[in-house]
Amino acid sequence: MGLMAARAATRMQGRQNYRTMARMQRRRSFVQDRLGMREDFDRGEQVAPAPSAALEPEYVGELQRLAQLREQGILSEEEFEAKKKQLLGI
Secondary structure (H helix, E strand, O other), X not given: OOHHHHHHHHHHHHHHHHHHHXXXXXXXXXXXXXXXXXXXOOOOEEEXXXXXXXXXXXXXXXXXXXXXXXXXXXXXXXXXXXXXXXXXXX
């Protein structure tokens, strides 16, 4: 195959890939609009967005653990307050 034929084949393959991806994106957008959720096209399963508001932040558990250490006398009040400010970013 000559250089010109190879370049033309590469160009045609690029165009076909672009068209395929554009069709897939249009289909995803249509399905998302109709269903109101994402759809996983590989497995045919519907995936709802994860509820982020229901999850407890990580620092809450850490603060509870520090409060227990303070109550047991392992941490002083100053150490507890310093670590609490560090965790909360104050």
